[in-house]
Amino acid sequence: MEKQLAIVLLSGGMDSCVTTAIATRTHTLALMHVNYRQRTQARELQAFSDIADYYGVPADRRLVVDIDHLYRIGGSSLTDTSLDLPAADLDRREIPSSYVPFRNANMLAMAVSWAEVIGAEKIFIGAVEEDSSGYPDCRQIFFDAFSRVIELGTRPETHISIATPIIRLKKYEIVRRGIELGAPLNLSWSCYQSESKACGRCDSCALRLRGFKEAGVEDPIEYE
């Protein structure tokens, strides 16, 4: 039986790279990437393209969207370079300044529009809830609520669900799952701060490095 079509929101980070590896087992991939003028936009786009090439996804099943409203709206150190990125603090309890207001809803809305037109039945997103930075729009309860919005806001004959296959995993489990599935982790990019070598100091690097360490595996990318 031919596989059905699924969209994967592929930022190019480790989590979405592993999510792509999971999605490709059951679905034909359509990959979406959003440039929202985040600090490491060019490097993330490179990672997206490299991973898409790795999985042999043709051009008509890749969608790269450029938006500037999140940048213009501001409110996040991830897009506003006049604000400092928070230093890594994996025990932090409040929402860090790198939170981009309602970003995942913006991206999911775009993905649903595309899914409705190309006939994809699922949208995969590599959100991580527990072992994460604490963003409100990375929680399963948020995706459940968004699923209801999809059901009600699209044509009645359209059925699109959201898959969050790694949301309950710890970072080290994501690393192991990725290795198991042959995900090209060497092509992924997680650093929020720099585009040549990963900084190793931002939240995202700290989470990634801890994940590799706890998995007992060496991270294949280079750090400063």
Place this chain on the structure above:
Amino acid sequence: MEKQLAIVLLSGGMDSCVTTAIATRTHTLALMHVNYRQRTQARELQAFSDIADYYGVPADRRLVVDIDHLYRIGGSSLTDTSLDLPAADLDRREIPSSYVPFRNANMLAMAVSWAEVIGAEKIFIGAVEEDSSGYPDCRQIFFDAFSRVIELGTRPETHISIATPIIRLKKYEIVRRGIELGAPLNLSWSCYQSESKACGRCDSCALRLRGFKEAGVEDPIEYE
């Protein structure tokens, strides 16, 4: 007491014009407009600016967002000029080809991002459910579901609700409400088809004209 801030999604059509007139009674206005490469984009932007000027809304409380992903994704005769717009059929039961997949979710997501940063407590949208074109994302049940997404997907201290003050009104009631409140209906633009004089033949013109007729009022804009 100083009024709280509300965002109005102002397309420049009659419905959002009247919604703006309703919102300004209770809130300080912040007006948002989205250019999504719809057929009459330039004319709608003009209507937005004219209405914003009429209400004296300063530049820092206007946000005009340009997006091209809905156009590139396609699937709608409102953005794809190779598809014919549906002729007016006010008894139609199926969803017309002018439906832009999941458009309102895309716009609401942007508005919520902005609301979170500027501290707006409400988002007004001039959706009309009953006397409308039958788009799934214009129904109250859709907005209720989206409200839940907002509650879960933003910072815990953020409380943003969606106001749909004209959703249950018939078009003629919207006309009357607008006149009562002094809404500048002469500055609004509803036509999907043309940008100089309104065509009078598309769904949107037909709904508007019937509304004025049933209200016993002459539409102040020019028709072909």
